[in-house]
Amino acid sequence: xxxxxxxxxxxxxxxxxxxxxxxxxxxxxxxxxxxxxxxxxxxxxxxxxxxxxxxxxxxxxxxxxxxxxxxxxxxxxxxxxxxxxxxxxxxxxxxxxxxxxxxxxxxxxxxxxxxxxxxxxxxxxxxxxxxxxxxxxxxxxxxxxxxxxxxxxxxxxxxxxxxxxxxxxxxxxxxxxxxxxxxxxxxxxxxxxx
Amino acid sequence: xxxxxxxxxxxxxxxxxxxxxxxxxxxxxxxxxxxxxxxxxxxxxxxxxxxxxxxxxxxxxxxxxxxxxxxxxxxxxxxxxxxxxxxxxxxxxxxxxxxxx
Numbered sequence: 001x002x003x004x005x006x007x008x009x010x011x012x013x014x015x016x017x018x019x020x021x022x023x024x025x026x027x028x029x030x031x032x033x034x035x036x037x038x039x040x041x042x043x044x045x046x047x048x049x050x051x052x053x054x055x056x057x058x059x060x061x062x063x064x065x066x067x068x069x070x071x072x073x074x075x076x077x078x079x080x081x082x083x084x085x086x087x088x089x090x091x092x093x094x095x096x097x098x099x100x101x102x103x104x105x106x107x108x109x110x111x112x113x114x115x116x117x118x119x120x121x122x123x124x125x126x127x128x129x130x131x132x133x134x135x136x137x138x139x140x141x142x143x144x145x146x147x148x149x150x151x152x153x154x155x156x157x158x159x160x161x162x163x164x165x166x167x168x169x170x171x172x173x174x175x176x177x178x179x180x181x182x183x184x185x186x187x188x189x190x191x192x193x194x
Numbered sequence: 195x196x197x198x199x200x201x202x203x204x205x206x207x208x209x210x211x212x213x214x215x216x217x218x219x220x221x222x223x224x225x226x227x228x229x230x231x232x233x234x235x236x237x238x239x240x241x242x243x244x245x246x247x248x249x250x251x252x253x254x255x256x257x258x259x260x261x262x263x264x265x266x267x268x269x270x271x272x273x274x275x276x277x278x279x280x281x282x283x284x285x286x287x288x289x290x291x292x293x294x295x
Contacts (some may be wrong), residue, residue: 005200013264021266027272034279042283057212059223064220079209082202097260178255189240193227 007164022172026179033183036133043125051126054119057111061191063106064184070099071181074174076114081165081167086159090152093170096146099140107138130191137187140180147173212254219247 005017012019044050077092113121114127121131151173158166223243231239253259258269 016263020264023268027268030272030276031279032255038280038283041280042286047262057227061220061224065217068213068216068220071255072209075209076206079202079206079211083199087198113223175256181250181255182248185251186244189223189227189244193223194233194239194240 007162007168018168018172019175022130022175024148026175029179033133033136036129036136037186038192040129040133042130051124054126055192056113057192059106060188064188066099066103066106067184069183070096070103071178072121078167078170078174081104081163081170089170090156093148093152097145098153099146100145104141104145106140107134115185133191135188137180137183140183143161144173144177144180145189147176208254212250215250216247255281 003017007016009016010020051071073095076090077096078091080086080088110133119127121128142173146194151169155169223240226239226243227236230236260267
């Protein structure tokens with residue numbers, strides 16, 4: 001059985017299924033992270049004092065630069081595909097995957113340093129919300145990497161069978177990835193700078 | 195969103211421009227934080243820059259500046275609920291039940 005509207009747009013929404021699906025998923029993600037940002041505000045407003053300078057700003061800045069760069073490589077992977085340049089597409093998608101990996105390695109070093117100093121989530125309200133928010137964000141990075149690995153590996157076969165559907169999958173992955181970048185754009189100042 | 199290769203070639207230029215802008219704004223955020231403004235001022239500056247960066251990512255990388263009505267509708271509804279989610283819990287701070295006078 002063929003699922004309709006995997007490539008062509010539905011007449012009522014003007015969108016193919018995958019695109020509407022990923023946007024609705026991202027809407028639910030906004031609410032998920034929104035709940036955590038709301039908790040952060042509540043905890044911060046209720047705290048007699050809030051710690052400053054607990055986190056490494058240079059490491060946070062480097063991770064911001066890495067994630068922004070990965071967003072660009074992701075959108076370029078999609079654009080290359082639309083321009084029928086398979087080689088460049090692979091290169092950009094692999095670049096995104098590698099940058100995501102470097103982000104996680106940096107996060108590992110950051111977490112290890114705090115945990116060695118006994119600054120785990122149990123240490124204070126600040127570290128509890130820091131580990132919760134960045135941990136959930138990190139899980140999203142891992143999720144994105146799994147999808148990218150699939151699209152670089154077995155999932156790439158679809159390009160030959162149905163190039164439009166493959167391009168749609170890359171677009172949906174890109175939308176998810178840009179959202180992950182968007183969340184970090186807010187997490188960085190909120191946790192590292194303010 | 196464009197699907198014509200010639201249009202996409204043009205979009206690539208805007209992706210690069212946005213990338214440079216995002217880098218500049220990141221440096222601005224860190225520099226602004228080093229001025230040690232008063233907390234309300236620091237929060238305002240950091241959030242304004244973050245909103246500008248976020249708008250660029252959503253508008254250009256996620257192609258939201260040129261999307262279908264169904265997506266705008268879903269996102270507007272999400273935004274309304276997001277605002278409620280973000281600010282309504284703060285009303286609990288006004289709840290003085292059980293607080294000694």
